Amino acid sequence: MTTLWTQARRAARMNPSIIREILKVTEKPGILSMAGGLPSADTFPVDALKAACDRVLTASPREALQYAPSEGYGPLREWVAARVAALGVRAHPEQVLITSGSQQGLDLVGKVLCDAGAPVAVETPTYLGALQAFAPCEPLFTSLVSDHEGPRPEAIAALPHDAPGTRFSYLLPNYQNPTGRVMSAQRREDVVAASQRARVPIVEDNPYGDLWFDEPPPPALASLWPEGTLYLGSFSKVLTPGFRLGYLIAPKELFPKLLQAKQAADLHTPGFNQRVVHEVVQDGFLDGHIPAIRARYKANRDAMAEALRKHLPPGCDWLSPQGGMFFWLRLPEGLDAMALLPQAVEAGIAFVPGAAFYAHQPDARTLRLSFVTLTPPLIREGVEKLGRLLHAALAIAAEATP
Amino acid sequence: MTTLWTQARRAARMNPSIIREILKVTEKPGILSMAGGLPSADTFPVDALKAACDRVLTASPREALQYAPSEGYGPLREWVAARVAALGVRAHPEQVLITSGSQQGLDLVGKVLCDAGAPVAVETPTYLGALQAFAPCEPLFTSLVSDHEGPRPEAIAALPHDAPGTRFSYLLPNYQNPTGRVMSAQRREDVVAASQRARVPIVEDNPYGDLWFDEPPPPALASLWPEGTLYLGSFSKVLTPGFRLGYLIAPKELFPKLLQAKQAADLHTPGFNQRVVHEVVQDGFLDGHIPAIRARYKANRDAMAEALRKHLPPGCDWLSPQGGMFFWLRLPEGLDAMALLPQAVEAGIAFVPGAAFYAHQPDARTLRLSFVTLTPPLIREGVEKLGRLLHAALAIAAEATP
CATH class of the missing domain: 3.90.1150.10 (Aspartate Aminotransferase, domain 1)
Structure with a gap:
């Protein structure tokens, strides 16, 4: 049987x-x-979140508890667009998709960009969760030779670009998980230049960029190559992971498919969570x-x-x-x-x-x-x-x- | 270029x-x-949710705001297992996976069970969101001939079972979206018997079962064929859709892969939301x-x-x-x-x-x-x-x- x-x-x-x-x-x-x-749980802004939950459920309970747009809560999308502008990433709020943690951003990227057998380049080593998010789409991983500043530009230059082509390089320029390394300004320029020449776009994951100690990291890769970079961010490390809130900023040509993949994946990220976080961050709390x-x-x-x-x-x-x-x-x-x-x-x-x-x-x-x-x-x-x-x-x- | x-x-x-x-x-x-x-937004239990948010953030903020297990919040999994037992669905809490709305359950089902070109049977008509969730996995949809009680048993009996086989029938026995129809007890028995003979398992989606008017619907399909049925439920229609909380109950052999797919998809459903909803429902609120x-x-x-x-x-x-x-x-x-x-x-x-x-x-x-x-x-x-x-x-x- x-x-x-x-x-x-x-x-x-x-x-x-x-x-x-x-x-x-x-x-x-x-x-x-x-x-x-x-x-560290000591960093969770418990009182601010508690007050925000109360305000949201007092001021707009019917909206916060109802189904909501798949794109995300409008004011939060606007806040994100303004926030990343400070990193040099110029994005219209309509390019911002609110996700259920940035892990979901990786899942959506895999769905929209990865085909069985098509190469995807990753750092050596790289974030485990990204390997897991992309793996069900059966890509062929290429491990980029990397040093203490991240991937070597010549490794990117050597990526296969014959069909099916390398779909993208997945890069974490800031305090990478797991190595903690950061790409210098020069390395960023070289990596982007090599990527442009190879015509291999970039998926830039930046969960840790706000957590610098002595000086902020150099500008985002997305600021150097907006149309060739899909950028992922998160509230998990600066506010709370327990609300599962992240976002992606997509080149305009990719946004509609990412949105459709998001609709199919979970309809939308909890509207309540989005409103509470917006309530907390809107006036400069961060x-x-x-x-x-x-x-x-x-x-x-x-x-x-x-x-x-x-x-x-x-x-x-x-x-x-x-x-x-x-x-x-x-x-x-x-x-x-x-x-x-x-x-x-x-x-x-x-x-x-x-x-x-x-x-x-x-x-x-x-x-x-x-x-x-x-x-x-x-x-x-x-x-x-x-x-x-x-x-x-x-x-x-x-x-x-x- | x-x-x-x-x-x-x-x-x-x-x-x-x-x-x-x-x-x-x-x-x-x-x-x-x-x-x-x-x-109806008039049904959202705003005061109960507000009080529960406050209690969770007072009693266990460090846990509620931290990363959490992919399976879901233990006490909520136990509550779900007890809840579905009332529908005749016997499940151990370890078979319960908390999902980001039951839409995510459909996404996970697609990932774990659907291959390109492998048939998946659906009612005529069926829930649009399920078609969208499964479609990226490129199944071959089979439309089951259906009447005012749902799919005809002989349509299930006729499903292809040569390789690659029909992966499952996606069925909504209670007040189906979009038709509002309900499967009679007899139809349920006939559908399950036909499914068992054809060896085509069932994905049973039950977002509306609690919303009966004069008498409760007959027992769940999962109660008739536990090892052959994967069951999906939701808090969206009885509490609030804005928290995005659903669950699935999987046969034991499928649970590990569904859990891995869940980890890769978004790590876990917001722990805060799970604790708040558990706080609301635990003492018989529903x-x-x-x-x-x-x-x-x-x-x-x-x-x-x-x-x-x-x-x-x-x-x-x-x-x-x-x-x-x-x-x-x-x-x-x-x-x-x-x-x-x-x-x-x-x-x-x-x-x-x-x-x-x-x-x-x-x-x-x-x-x-x-x-x-x-x-x-x-x-x-x-x-x-x-x-x-x-x-x-x-x-x-x-x-x-x-």
Whole structure:
């Protein structure tokens, strides 16, 4: 007898998120988790959100609780267009699509732009969630050779442009997840110039750009090549992830199909959530709020940088991030981050093995540490435990090697 | 020079929702719209939601505003499992996936079960949003011959089961959108028996089942064939659509892939929204709330039924719905609902032409009227205007025919 349910071919390309699986294990009480990309809950503007919920449900309950346009709440789209203008991204509000987190933006991009077997270029390593969002569309991933500033321009220049062509490069210029790296102004210009020559458009994902510590990042790629860049943003890192609010800014020719894909995906992002967030942000709230997040995260970054210097064994490599939420470590030869994770959890700490972030050959020696979820004292304690674990692992590796 | 952005093949299968396009035109002030499937805003429990927002943000702000599990909020999953048990659907909470509206459930179903060229069976007519959700996966739609009780069992028995097989039948047993029809107990048994023999599983969509007027509908299809039915439900019609909360209940073998598709689609449904709705519903709120919605909608149904009898010209056909939100009209020969819509809007009313709801040959004489958005006096006024329009159109049609 044949099976009752036949799954789609693309289902074979879906996998459980290793991060979310790890989170389940590691967010038990007592574990010092540096695994998740969770913003510090201390930064959530609870009172402002509470007051805004009340105002929205008092002033416009019938609209906020009803079905709403798929494009998003008009005043929020206008606010987003004005907001990204400060990053050099010139967009009409009609190019703004409000999404259910920027993860949904990636899902819509995959649906509208990815065909089975058509190449999509990604950084090495890249955001795992993007690989997962695009994978069901069965693209052929190309891993761009990358350095501490992101993808190398010559890697973009070498992208295949014969049919079916490279559909786009997925790039995270600011404090990339997972590496924390930022593209310099020069690299941005070179990457865009190479992309223009290769005629490979860009999907620019910018969830972390507001979280700079000493100086803002250079202008967005979308500011250098508006018609060739689809830009994604999010409220998750500067306000709250629990409202699931993001947005995309699309070249005009792409907007109608993205909107149709959005309609089919979930009709619209909750109108209530959009109105509450607009109520919070409309009068410049973020101008005071984001600097407080930056100061907090910078202190955390400093605490982790100092602890890493103090506790990690020689042979570990990392760069101190200039913004965002993550350190990216490379362990000494002979160590494997995934193999160490169970011992780490036993020792009361957690991280994400870097292997998950590669479209192709993973570097098993890498791992990602978030410095924003824990407080500085707990960061110090966590990194000290990590150091002890790595020292012990190195000693065992040395014994094993005659 | 080649175009910069190449769209995916599936994008050609995406279309703007005619309903949402019509809504934009018709929800201007002054139009009596019977087009949208908008619940009456008078039924939104504003005070209960306001109090629940406050309680959630007071008691558990750090959790409600943080990233959350893709499966959904545990207590809400448990509540759903208990709720559907009353419909005869036996499900463990671990089979419940909270979705961003039940529209997202359809999107996930498409992703996990639909392949290009593989048949999917739908009622004639069927819910437009499902056609749109499945279409990007490029299935081959089969339109099931249907009558006033829904699809004919022999149509299901005749479904192709050679490879690639019919992936599923998408069925709406209760007060279907758009026809308002309900499957009798006998029809349910016959449909399930035919589906079991043909080994074609069922995707059962039940957004309207709570909105019965005189007696509850027969048990869910999922209660008759648990392992062969994937069940979709929603909070949109009994609480608020503006929170975008739905759920699906999946056979255990399908749950992991649906969950992975959900993770990739938007990480998770807003945790805040889930907690607020759970706060509202947990102590039996709906037991008092839904009967009030039923009473209101029944009075509206009665008002529309009476007005249709009074004002519509001979030759119009309709059945009075026993629940839900819609009347489905068939106009006399020679009239075309789509062609009449501009005149209707000019006359100050709106409806949805039925053609949009057919996977194949549309019946141009059909149209859908919602009886829940307007109040009875406005329903009477709207139907009177519709009657005048149809009388005039018939007179013109008679003149044109020698």
